[in-house]
Amino acid sequence: MTYLYGGTILWVDLTTGTTSIRSTLDYAEKYIGGRGINARLMYDAIGPDTDPLGPDNVIVFGTGPLSGTAFPGCSRADVMSKSPVTGLLGDANIGGDWAAELKYAGYDHVVLTGRAEHPVYLRIRNDLVELRDAGELWGQTTYETRRLIQDELDDPEAKVLSIGPAGENLVSFATIHGSVGNAAARTGMGAVLGSKNVKALVVRGTKGIPVADPEAFLEACKAAHDQVKGADYYEEVHTIGVTNAEYAYVLSGIEAGGDGHEGLDFDPEGRTDYNAFWNKHGYKRTGCMGCPVHCMENYSVPGVGATVISCELYTQLTWEVQNADMLLWYALIRQCQEMGIDNTSMALTIQWLMELHALGIIDASLTDGIAMEWGSKEAITAIMDRTIANEGFGAVLAGGMKATAEYFDAHVPEERRGGRSTYWYAMQVNNNPMYGINPRLTSMSLSYAIGRRSDCIQDLDMHQFDSVTAPVYPGWSEEDRAHAVEHERELAYELTGKERAGDPDTTEGKADIVHDMGIQTGIADMAGSCKWHTKWLFLYLMPEHYAAALSAGLGRTVTPEDVERASLRVRNVERAIEVKMGRRRENDTIPEKEFSKPVSRGHMKGKHGVSREDLERMKDEYYTLRGWDLRTGVPRHQTLVDCGLKDIADDLAELGLGLEPFELDAGGADLGAGEKETAPSARQGRRPGT
Amino acid sequence: MHVYSVITVDVEKCTGCRTCEIVCSLKNYGECNPSRARISIVRDERDGLISTIPVVCQQCAEPLCLELCPAQAISRDPQTNAVVVDEEKCIGCRTCVQVCPYGAPFVDPQTGTSQKCDLCGGDPTCVKWCPNDALHFVPADEEGLRRRRTGATKYLELLQTQGEQR
Numbered sequence: 001m002t003y004l005y006g007g008t009i010l011w012v013d014l015t016t017g018t019t020s021i022r023s024t025l026d027y028a029e030k031y032i033g034g035r036g037i038n039a040r041l042m043y044d045a046i047g048p049d050t051d052p053l054g055p056d057n058v059i060v061f062g063t064g065p066l067s068g069t070a071f072p073g074c075s076r077a078d079v080m081s082k083s084p085v086t087g088l089l090g091d092a093n094i095g096g097d098w099a100a101e102l103k104y105a106g107y108d109h110v111v112l113t114g115r116a117e118h119p120v121y122l123r124i125r126n127d128l129v130e131l132r133d134a135g136e137l138w139g140q141t142t143y144e145t146r147r148l149i150q151d152e153l154d155d156p157e158a159k160v161l162s163i164g165p166a167g168e169n170l171v172s173f174a175t176i177h178g179s180v181g182n183a184a185a186r187t188g189m190g191a192v193l194g195s196k197n198v199k200a201l202v203v204r205g206t207k208g209i210p211v212a213d214p215e216a217f218l219e220a221c222k223a224a225h226d227q228v229k230g231a232d233y234y235e236e237v238h239t240i241g242v243t244n245a246e247y248a249y250v251l252s253g254i255e256a257g258g259d260g261h262e263g264l265d266f267d268p269e270g271r272t273d274y275n276a277f278w279n280k281h282g283y284k285r286t287g288c289m290g291c292p293v294h295c296m297e298n299y300s301v302p303g304v305g306a307t308v309i310s311c312e313l314y315t316q317l318t319w320e321v322q323n324a325d326m327l328l329w330y331a332l333i334r335q336c337q338e339m340g341i342d343n344t345s346m347a348l349t350i351q352w353l354m355e356l357h358a359l360g361i362i363d364a365s366l367t368d369g370i371a372m373e374w375g376s377k378e379a380i381t382a383i384m385d386r387t388i389a390n391e392g393f394g395a396v397l398a399g400g401m402k403a404t405a406e407y408f409d410a411h412v413p414e415e416r417r418g419g420r421s422t423y424w425y426a427m428q429v430n431n432n433p434m435y436g437i438n439p440r441l442t443s444m445s446l447s448y449a450i451g452r453r454s455d456c457i458q459d460l461d462m463h464q465f466d467s468v469t470a471p472v473y474p475g476w477s478e479e480d481r482a483h484a485v486e487h488e489r490e491l492a493y494e495l496t497g498k499e500r501a502g503d504p505d506t507t508e509g510k511a512d513i514v515h516d517m518g519i520q521t522g523i524a525d526m527a528g529s530c531k532w533h534t535k536w537l538f539l540y541l542m543p544e545h546y547a548a549a550l551s552a553g554l555g556r557t558v559t560p561e562d563v564e565r566a567s568l569r570v571r572n573v574e575r576a577i578e579v580k581m582g583r584r585r586e587n588d589t590i591p592e593k594e595f596s597k598p599v600s601r602g603h604m605k606g607k608h609g610v611s612r613e614d615l616e617r618m619k620d621e622y623y624t625l626r627g628w629d630l631r632t633g634v635p636r637h638q639t640l641v642d643c644g645l646k647d648i649a650d651d652l653a654e655l656g657l658g659l660e661p662f663e664l665d666a667g668g669a670d671l672g673a674g675e676k677e678t679a680p681s682a683r684q685g686r687r688p689g690t
Numbered sequence: 691m692h693v694y695s696v697i698t699v700d701v702e703k704c705t706g707c708r709t710c711e712i713v714c715s716l717k718n719y720g721e722c723n724p725s726r727a728r729i730s731i732v733r734d735e736r737d738g739l740i741s742t743i744p745v746v747c748q749q750c751a752e753p754l755c756l757e758l759c760p761a762q763a764i765s766r767d768p769q770t771n772a773v774v775v776d777e778e779k780c781i782g783c784r785t786c787v788q789v790c791p792y793g794a795p796f797v798d799p800q801t802g803t804s805q806k807c808d809l810c811g812g813d814p815t816c817v818k819w820c821p822n823d824a825l826h827f828v829p830a831d832e833e834g835l836r837r838r839r840t841g842a843t844k845y846l847e848l849l850q851t852q853g854e855q856r
Contacts, residue, residue: 069722070712070819097708104723147736156734180735206799208723214716225821286705286740290712292821294705298740306738334738 003212004065004553005033006107009041010129012122014196015055015114019129024108030644032550032563034064035078035091035525036570037109042080042089043577043648045111052084052188053170053195055115061102061161061201062109064528068100068209068289070221071549072228072541073530075099075288077161082581083187083453084172084195085345085400086430089577090187091453094161095288096179098203099528101159105205116197121149121162125204134199139165141338142177149202162200163190164340169390170194171398173345173433177337181296181308182288185342187432187453212555220548224533224541225292233538234293241285242295242537246314246436247274253602254438255315266375271324274314281330291530293539299330307334315436316347321354322375332384339388348433349397349404350383352426361417361425362408368393401426401433427594430454430587438608439590440597443510445610446618449588450514452574460517460536504607507614511621522567569643572635575628576648579657585633588619634658693829694771697729697807697814698836699744703824706733706742710816710825717815718805726798728807729816744824746816747794747807749773755786755795755806763804772809780804 002025009027011020024037031037038060045058059081066074077099083090102110105126112122119134137145145162160178167174167190174190175183184190193199211217228234236245249255250272270276281301286308287294296310304327317323317332336343350372356362357372364371370382370393386394396407405423412422427434432454439445439456447456489502492509495516501509517536523546524531533541543560550558590610598609623630627639634657640649652658711727719726729746753773756764763779764786766772775786775795780803786795787804795806807814809827817825828836 068712070709070716100724104725143736143738180738180740206723206725208715208719208721208726210721211716214720218713218716222819225819229821283739284702284705286742287707289708291707292709294707294822298738300739306740308738308740337738 003210003555004069004550006063006103006105006207006209008107009037009109009111010107010124011111011113012129012131013114014112014116014120014131014198017116017131028065030566031570031573032065032526032566033108034062034067034076034528035080035093035522036064036566036573037526038062038078038080038091039089039570039573039577041109041111042082043573045113046082046577048581050082052082052087052090053191055113055196057082057192057195058111058113059189059192059196060109060111062528063099063103064108064526065553066546066549067528068103069211069549069553070218070290071527071529072221072225072290072292073288073524073533074290074528076525076528076530077102077184078525078528079176079184079189081189081192083189083432084170084191085186085188086432086454088430088581088583089453089574090189090192091574092176092184092186092189093525093531094176094178094182094184095291095530096159096182097289098159098161098178098201100289101203101205103205103209104207105203106207110201112193112196112198115195119168119197119199121200121202122198123153123202126207134197137162137199138168141165142340143180143338145200149200153202153204155204158202158204160200160202162340163193163198164338166339166341166388166390167191167194168199169388169398171341171387171390172400173342175336175340175342177340180306181286181298181310181337183337183340183342185344186455188342190340211553213552216552217549220545220552224545224549227541227545228533228539229292231538231540237293237295237537237539239285241278241297242311243274243297243309243314244278246311247272249437250315250319251602253599253604254441255319255436266322267324269324272318272326277326277330288530293532295532301327301330304331305334307337309333312436313343316343317350317380320347320351320436321380323377323380324375325377328377328380332380335384335388341384341388344435345433346384346387348427349387349401350380352401352433353383354379356408356422356425359418359425361412361422366393366408366411400431401428402431424591424593427591428454429590430583434591438599439594440599440610441608442504442507442610442614443514443618445590445594445615446510446514446622448590449615449619450622452518452571452578460514504604507610507618507621511618511625514618515622515625518571519564519567522570523563526563526566526570565643569645571626572640572643572645573648575626575635576640576645576652579634579652580655583633585619585623585631588633589615629658632657693831694749695809695812695827696749696830696833697746697809697817698826698828698833699746700824700826700840701743703822704731704742704744705822705824706731706740707821709819709821710744713815713819717810726800726805728794728805745792745794746825747773747790748792749807749809749830754789754791758785758789760785767808767811770809770812772812773806774808775804775806777801777803 005024009022027037031040062078075095079092081090119138120131121134142164146160172188175185176190177183281299283298283300285294286296286298296308298308300306317329353372354374387397390398408422439448447460492502496509496512498509500506520534521531533539543563547558547560596611598606637649708731710729711724712722714727715723732743734741761779761781763776767774782802795804798805817827
C-alpha cells in the first residue's frame with residue numbers, strides 16, 4: 001500500500017493523446033514529492049536547447065505526501081517547466097483545493113509533454129483520464145472557465161486549474177489559476193500551458209489517501225496545528241491578514257523598493273491605507289484547504305465584482321506605479337486574475353516604463369502613444385490591456401523586460417539612455433521582474449541573487465526582514481518594537497552563532513540564515529504543504545513536525561535529518577538544471593543600479609545599501625555552505641555525490657562542469673552539503689505585545 | 691429531562707478549509723477522503739465571491755431517515771441521542787439519502803451501506819479540530835439562545851459604534 005501518496009505519476013503526451021504511468025515510489029524516498037520529485041522529473045526532461053514555448057518543453061504539476069491530509073496548509077501543488085521568462089528553471093506554487101483532489105484521484109504528479117493540435121482540457125476522474133475539446137473555452141476568463149467546465153461535466157465539485165486569455169496569447173509572464181485568489185503566478189507557467197494548447201486541468205477524486213497509522217498521524221497533525229496556532233504571529237495573520245503587514249512594510253521603507261518613487265511621497269492623504277479598504281469592502285476572511293491560518297481576504301466591490309487578495313498584491317499596482325486609487329487597484333488585480341497574468345511582473349514592468357519616461361529616455365512615440373506618466377490611470381490600464389492581448393506595444397512587453405529593452409535600445413540613441421541599455425534600469429533578476437521587497441537590504445540582496453527562480457521569496461532572510469519592519473505593526477508600542485528587534489537578533493544569533501547576524505549594516509551571518517531558510521521552505525514545498533508554515537513566516541513548523549507526520553503516515557521512520565537532507569538534495573538538482581541552462585555565478589546578482597544605495601524612506605532611511613563587494617562576499621559564504629564552486633557557482637562533483645546525486649554529478653562532469661573545488665575554496669572542503677549539520681531546534685516564534 | 695448535545699454550525703465563521711472533512715474521514719475510515727466524510731463544506735465561488743456552508747446531520751427530533759428505513763437499520767443511540775445506522779441491518783436502499791432534508795446520510799460505495807454522523811460516540815472530532823470555531827457541540831436547548839445572543843451582540847456593537855461617534 002502506498003501510504004500518503006496517490007501512488008502514480010501520470011504522463012500525458014498531448015501530441016498523440018496517449019498516457020502512461022509510473023509509480024511515485026520510484027522517486028519518493030529520495031525526493032519526497034512536490035517540488036522535489038518535480039525537480040528530478042525536470043532534470044531528466046529538459047535541456048539547454050529546449051524551447052520554453054515549444055512542444056519539446058514539459059510542464060509538471062506535483063503534489064506532496066502531505067497534500068490533502070490533515071497536516072496544516074496541506075493544499076499545495078508545485079508547477080515546474082522551463083521558464084519563458086528566465087530561460088532557466090521555472091517554478092510556481094499554488095494553493096486552493098486542486099492538489100488535494102489530485103491525490104484523492106490517485107495521482108501525485110501530472111506531466112504534460114508535446115502539444116495538442118487544438119485547444120483541449122485534461123480531465124481526470126479517478127482512473128478516467130481524457131483530453132476534451134476546449135474550443136468553446138478558449139478566450140474565456142479563469143472565473144468563467146471554471147464555471148463552464150463544472151457545468152459541462154455537471155460536477156460542481158470538479159477542481160479546475162486554468163489559464164486565461166493571457167496564457168492563450170503566450171504572454172511570457174502568464175499565470176495558471178485555481179480556486180479564486182490562488183495562482184501559480186511566477187515564471188510564466190501559464191504561457192507554457194497556452195503554448196501546449198491546454199486550457200485547463202480538471203480533477204475529481206474519490207479514492208482517498210491511505211494512512212499507515214491514522215491515530216498517530218492525527219496526533220502528529222494536531223501537534224503541528226497547535227504549533228502553528230500557538231505561534232505569536234498566528235493571531236495577526238489569522239485575524240488581520242498578511243496584507244496588513246505589507247502595508248506596514250511599505251511604510252517602513254523596505255517594500256515597494258523600486259527606484260522610481262525614491263523619496264517621493266505620492267500619497268500624502270493616505271488613500272492607500274489598506275485597512276480602510278478592508279473595512280469598507282471586505283466580505284470575509286478565507287484561505288486554502290486544510291489551513292488554520294486563512295491569510296486571504298475575500299472582497300466584494302459594487303460595480304467591479306468579487307475577488308480574493310493577499311500579501312504582495314497590495315504593494316504593486318499601488319506603490320510601485322504610484323497609483324493611490326484603491327478602487328482602480330482592486331479592479332486591476334481582478335483583471336489580472338481573470339485574464340491570467342502575473343500581477344508582480346505587470347506592475348514592475350509598468351514601473352520600469354514610467355521611470356524610463358520620467359528620465360526622458362522613452363516617450364509616448366515608443367509606447368503606442370501612451371504617455372507613461374507616474375501614476376497615470378490611463379497608462380496603467382492601456383498597457384495592461386495591450387499586454388494581455390499581446391497587441392501593439394503590448395506584444396513587445398509580452399516578451400518580457402529583456403526583449404522590451406532590446407526594442408527600446410534599437411530606437412533610442414545611446415546618449416539618451418545614459419550610455420547604457422534600458423535593461424539597466426529594469427528591476428529584474430535574470431529577466432524575472434522583482435518583488436517589491438527592497439533588494440538594498442543586505443541579506444535580501446543575497447536572497448534575490450541566489451533565488452532559485454530569480455526572486456527572493458524562496459530563500460528569504462525573515463529574521464533580518466522582520467527586525468527592521470517590526471516598528472510599524474498596528475498596536476505596537478515603542479517598547480514592543482525594541483523587544484521585537486532584540487528577539488529577532490537573538491534568533492539570528494542562535495541560528496548562526498554570529499554576534500551581528502540580525503543587524504542591518506553587516507553581511508555577517510546572512511548567508512547562514514538565507515541558506516537555512518532555503519532548507520526550511522524546501523521541506524514544505526516537497527511535502528506539499530504551505531511554506532508559510534515554517535519559521536520563514538514565523539508560523540514555525542520545524543523539520544521535526546514534518547518528519548513526525550511523514551513517519552506516522554508512511555509507517556516508516558523519517559527523521560528531521562532525512563527531510564533536511566532531501567531539501568539540500570533537491571536544491572542541488574535545481575541548481576544543476578540551471579547550470580545546464582547556463583546559469584553561473586555572474587547571473588546570481590541584483591540590478592547594478594541598486595548597489596550602494598541606502599533605503600530611501602521610512603525608519604530604515606539611510607541604512608543598508610548593500611555594495612557589490614558585500615554581495616560577492618555573501619555569495620562566497622553561501623556557495624561554501626552549499627558546496628558550490630566559488631568561481632562558477634556550479635555544485636561541486638563531490639557535493640552532488642554526497643547528496644546521492646552521482647548520476648547528475650557525472651552528467652555535469654561530462655559537460656566539464658563542477659569537477660574540482662577551486663583553490664579559493666580552502667576551508668569549505670569539509671562542508672559538503674550532504675554532511676552539513678544544520679541542527680535545528682524547535683523554537684517558537686515569539687512576538688511581544690500579542 | 692436530559693438534553694443531549696448536537697453539532698451546530700456558525701456559517702459566518704467557516705472559512706471553508708475542509709479540515710472537518712479530512713479529520714472525519716481519518717477518524718472513521720483511517721484515510722483522508724472528503725468524499726467519505728460525514729460532514730461536508732458546500733462551497734461556491736462563482737464570480738469570485740466565496741460562500742462555504744458546513745452540512746452535517748442535525749440529529750432531528752423526528753428523523754425521517756429513522757422513520758422510513760425499511761430495514762429498521764436506523765435507531766437512536768441511547769448514550770448520545772445520535773441517529774445511528776446499524777450496518778449489519780442496512781440494505782443500502784438509499785431511502786434515508788433521499789428523504790433527509792440536509793443530504794446528511796450517504797451510501798458509501800466501499801461498504802454498500804448508509805453512513806452518517808454518529809457524533810463520534812459523543813465527542814465529535816470535527817468540532818475539536820475546527821480551526822475557526824465554526825462548529826460547536828452544544829445542548830440542543832441552548833442553540834436558539836446562543837444564536838439570539840450572537841445576533842444581539844452585533845446589534846449592541848452597532849449601537850456602541852454610533853454612541854462613540856456621537
